[in-house]
Amino acid sequence: MIYKIPNILTIGRLIMVPVLVFFFYLPGKFGDWLTCGIFVIASFTDFIDGFLARLLKQQTKLGELLDPIADKILVVTALVLLVMNNTIQGVSVIAAIIIICREILVSGLREYLAKFQLSLPVSRLAKIKTVLQMVSIAILLAGLSGNQLLFGYGLKLGIILLWGSAILTLYTGYDYIKKGIDHAID
Numbered sequence: 001m002i003y004k005i006p007n008i009l010t011i012g013r014l015i016m017v018p019v020l021v022f023f024f025y026l027p028g029k030f031g032d033w034l035t036c037g038i039f040v041i042a043s044f045t046d047f048i049d050g051f052l053a054r055l056l057k058q059q060t061k062l063g064e065l066l067d068p069i070a071d072k073i074l075v076v077t078a079l080v081l082l083v084m085n086n087t088i089q090g091v092s093v094i095a096a097i098i099i100i101c102r103e104i105l106v107s108g109l110r111e112y113l114a115k116f117q118l119s120l121p122v123s124r125l126a127k128i129k130t131v132l133q134m135v136s137i138a139i140l141l142a143g144l145s146g147n148q149l150l151f152g153y154g155l156k157l158g159i160i161l162l163w164g165s166a167i168l169t170l171y172t173g174y175d176y177i178k179k180g181i182d183h184a185i186d
Helices: 005-024 028-055 061-084 090-114 124-141 143-149 154-185
Strands: none
Touching (some): 061 090, 124 154
16 A cells, blocks of 8 residues: 555655755755756656556545645645745745635645545645645755856846735635535535
């Protein structure tokens, strides 16, 4: 059960989180690019594990449990690091808080609904939000090195995409809460 390819990718994503943190503290361009690279690889495993699980018919309860946990740990860790080193600062911290709060809220809601054997399927808009979120975080993790590569606009672009992701986060979070409340009232 645990040795199925999608599960291995998900567990690998969890293992990449402390590696991401380690690389984040490496100075200079080398640290910037390694951190960004690890995050991009980890983000890609999020897409590929679900795709392979469906394609190979290897969907498991373990994968169902670990996949959203791995995603949330990866995103929250990256956002905390970016706030901590002031890449995300000022009013833009609100965008990070919105994303983190939504991750916690949706997790709690899914746990609550699981008691009733109900699930919240991921909407198309939520998938777009995830892509936007991952791209923004990757750009921001590339730091000053990525900023130079994008002609001095990398960090600004990352923050703009982070806000776009936060707006979609609010919308999709509201949609999930509404569905959860509807189930709770019934």
